[in-house]
Amino acid sequence: MRTADVLRLVTRALLTARLRSFLTILGIAVGIAAVSLLTTLGAGLQLYVLDNFSQFGSRIVAVNPGKTQTGGIGGLLSSTRPLSLDDADSLRSLPFVERVVPVVQGSGAIEFGRRVRHTDIIGGNGEMAAAWRFGIAQGHFLPVISGNSQPLAVLGSRVKRELFGDAGALGRFIRVGGERYRVVGVMASKGQMLGFDLDDIVYIPIDRALSLFNRPGLMEIDITYRAGSSAQQVAERIRQRLIQRHGVEDFSLTTQDEMLSSLNRILSLLTVAVGALGGISLLVGAIGIVTIMVTTVQERTAEIGLLRALGATRRQILLLFLSEALLLALAGGLFGLLLMALLLGVLALAIPALPISLSPFYLLLALLLAAVVGLLAGVSPAWRAAGLNPVDALQQE
Amino acid sequence: MIRLVDLSKTYQLGDQPVKALDQVDLAIEAGEYLSVMGPSGSGKSTLLNMIGLLDTPDSGRYFLAGREMNALNEEARAAERNRRIGFVFQAYHLLERLSARENIELPLVLAGMAPAERRPMVDQIIKRLDLDSRASHLPRQLSGGQRQRVAIARAVIRKPALLLADEPTGNLDSHSGAEVIALLEELNNQGITLLVVTHDPAIGQRAARRLRMEDGRIIDDSGATQPPSADSRHAHR
Numbered sequence: 001m002r003t004a005d006v007l008r009l010v011t012r013a014l015l016t017a018r019l020r021s022f023l024t025i026l027g028i029a030v031g032i033a034a035v036s037l038l039t040t041l042g043a044g045l046q047l048y049v050l051d052n053f054s055q056f057g058s059r060i061v062a063v064n065p066g067k068t069q070t071g072g073i074g075g076l077l078s079s080t081r082p083l084s085l086d087d088a089d090s091l092r093s094l095p096f097v098e099r100v101v102p103v104v105q106g107s108g109a110i111e112f113g114r115r116v117r118h119t120d121i122i123g124g125n126g127e128m129a130a131a132w133r134f135g136i137a138q139g140h141f142l143p144v145i146s147g148n149s150q151p152l153a154v155l156g157s158r159v160k161r162e163l164f165g166d167a168g169a170l171g172r173f174i175r176v177g178g179e180r181y182r183v184v185g186v187m188a189s190k191g192q193m194l195g196f197d198l199d200d201i202v203y204i205p206i207d208r209a210l211s212l213f214n215r216p217g218l219m220e221i222d223i224t225y226r227a228g229s230s231a232q233q234v235a236e237r238i239r240q241r242l243i244q245r246h247g248v249e250d251f252s253l254t255t256q257d258e259m260l261s262s263l264n265r266i267l268s269l270l271t272v273a274v275g276a277l278g279g280i281s282l283l284v285g286a287i288g289i290v291t292i293m294v295t296t297v298q299e300r301t302a303e304i305g306l307l308r309a310l311g312a313t314r315r316q317i318l319l320l321f322l323s324e325a326l327l328l329a330l331a332g333g334l335f336g337l338l339l340m341a342l343l344l345g346v347l348a349l350a351i352p353a354l355p356i357s358l359s360p361f362y363l364l365l366a367l368l369l370a371a372v373v374g375l376l377a378g379v380s381p382a383w384r385a386a387g388l389n390p391v392d393a394l395q396q397e
Numbered sequence: 398m399i400r401l402v403d404l405s406k407t408y409q410l411g412d413q414p415v416k417a418l419d420q421v422d423l424a425i426e427a428g429e430y431l432s433v434m435g436p437s438g439s440g441k442s443t444l445l446n447m448i449g450l451l452d453t454p455d456s457g458r459y460f461l462a463g464r465e466m467n468a469l470n471e472e473a474r475a476a477e478r479n480r481r482i483g484f485v486f487q488a489y490h491l492l493e494r495l496s497a498r499e500n501i502e503l504p505l506v507l508a509g510m511a512p513a514e515r516r517p518m519v520d521q522i523i524k525r526l527d528l529d530s531r532a533s534h535l536p537r538q539l540s541g542g543q544r545q546r547v548a549i550a551r552a553v554i555r556k557p558a559l560l561l562a563d564e565p566t567g568n569l570d571s572h573s574g575a576e577v578i579a580l581l582e583e584l585n586n587q588g589i590t591l592l593v594v595t596h597d598p599a600i601g602q603r604a605a606r607r608l609r610m611e612d613g614r615i616i617d618d619s620g621a622t623q624p625p626s627a628d629s630r631h632a633h634r
């Protein structure tokens with residue numbers, strides 16, 4: 001039989017039972033839309049998060065005070081010593097280490113004239129912008145620290161805009177937590193990261209931040225290293241050096257590599273999990289196809305007998321009914337993708353920040369999935385149809 | 398052309414075995430016109446289905462055009478049906494969603510013939526059976542007689558050697574019934590071998606050769622028009 005004829009006969013049959021075909025197609029469409037929508041959102045989220053994290057560069061190791069690792073006697077007995085600026089400086093001499101950035105974070109009121117803005121305040125040093133790959137729009141970043149720092153501040157682009165508007169900020173004086181600071185630089189806009197506005201930050205020297213927030217030690221030390229060494233090797237050298245100074249391991253190390261890969265794992269798992277959730281509704285759609293095909297074969301038994309009498313082979317009967325299931329599923333798949341596009345459009349309008357990544361590969365995969373579902377759902381009823389005895393089938397009314 | 402040797406078929410009705418065909422011997426020459434009569438349940442349809450390769454015998458042998466049919470598998474039998482055998486049923490068995498024309502065309506479609514090749518064949522048969530004005534109608538828009546004419550057109554579109562009609566007038570009034578029989582006889586005159594199962598003695602009498610069945614046996618054979626069937630007639634008396 002010619003493909004065009006198979007297609008014609010099958011579409012005719014589907015169009016004759018319009019409502020029934022439509023409902024079956026709808027069932028598959030909802031399933032395909034659910035699967036593709038959820039995996040698209042999952043994959044988009046994954047890309048978005050990873051993008052956000054890797055913008056800091058991947059050759060970076062973070063040291064935080066306190067041991068996160070559970071268990072072990074050390075955690076119970078030893079008190080945690082704060083990470084000091086001296087600790088940070090001691091890491092500079094390690095091989096491959098490029099930059100060492102001590103970090104303290106807090107928040108407070110920033111005042112300029114009568115304008116006030118509450119923002120995050122980060123204490124750092126002159127290497128911070130380069131280590132974090134933050135660009136400077138005007139002026140320069142904090143000076144490389146040497147003992148008692150001058151009261152100098154660098155503004156995030158948003159803070160600058162809110163406090164100064166279009167007027168120049170360089171050289172003007174602002175108040176940070178009540179103290180007078182001179183603005184020496186304005187950062188280039190960096191946008192949001194996971195809902196955190198990277199432009200709504202004021203940077204001040206680390207020693208001044210420590211006293212401003214009245215903290216005994218650093219919240220984090222970020223170390224970047226040159227190519228040629230692995231994250232593990234650098235982390236191990238840092239560990240040795242700090243244990244040497246503290247006596248115990250009362251700090252924890254995170255390499256960006258490690259963080260990215262575990263983050264990636266978690267997010268992939270999440271994507272698969274939500275995709276599987278959508279798969280349940282696809283399964284329901286598949287059951288719909290099975291039901292409809294079983295009914296169809298029952299209703300059209302006499303027709304099957306007639307076709308056999310006219311010389312249709314079992315293979316042709318199988319082909320006809322399998323094509324019917326396949327066509328239903330493919331129509332459902334196309335309709336489902338349309339549905340997904342619609343929902344994505346609505347979502348994108350409602351939440352513009354939503355990360356969406358549509359790849360044609362996944363759209364094709366969704367159609368392929370629909371086809372596989374159709375074939376699997378159709379194979380048993382079609383097989384039954386092909387196996388019917390023509391004489392018995394003809395007697396069916 | 399057709400030779401049945403010692404053909405038997407037993408159906409299981411509940412736990413009761415029913416001999417639908419009981420050691421039937423029959424020889425039919427090309428171009429013959431046979432009627433098959435007999436009480437309901439005597440095996441007429443089974444005989445027709447057996448000859449039409451729709452059913453398989455339990456024992457015995459069946460030769461069609463000199464070839465042993467028992468040896469064929471299901472797919473090969475389907476191909477034989479498509480090429481050599483036309484069926485006409487009491488219930489017409491037209492596909493309701495297809496037009497008369499599309500119904501007639503079905504055997505050609507199943508054979509994989511190209512549309513350009515099919516068109517003139519279908520046109521010709523439609524013209525010949527006087528269905529021009531009805532070609533695009535759906536079966537439900539046709540009268541019983543017209544439906545059966547469409548079914549006959551479908552049965553002979555492949556120019557088969559053998560036409561099997563199982564009570565073709567059973568659902569028709571006497572006028573359309575007579576028209577259908579006239580059409581079948583006309584086809585027989587043009588060379589097709591015709592077997593008609595019927596309850597109507599008037600129709601049965603028209604055939605040159607008349608078979609009578611009872612309990613799965615051919616109990617009467619008015620006589621083959623050709624010598625070989627004379628033997629089979631006596632074998633069962």
Ligand SMILES: Nc1ncnc2c1ncn2[C@@H]1O[C@H](COP(=O)(O)OP(=O)(O)O)[C@@H](O)[C@H]1O
Nearest residue numbers: 408409410415417436437438439440441442443
């Ligand atoms: N598929 C079947 N299953 C069981 N019994 C059948 C089947 N087909 C026919 N029979 C039985 O075989 C016998 C002959 O049937 P059939 O050839 O249809 O008779 P007829 O056409 O002469 O009325 C009947 O007793 C019928 O009940």
Ligand SMILES: [Mg+2]
Nearest residue numbers: 441442443563
């Ligand atoms: Mg019968």
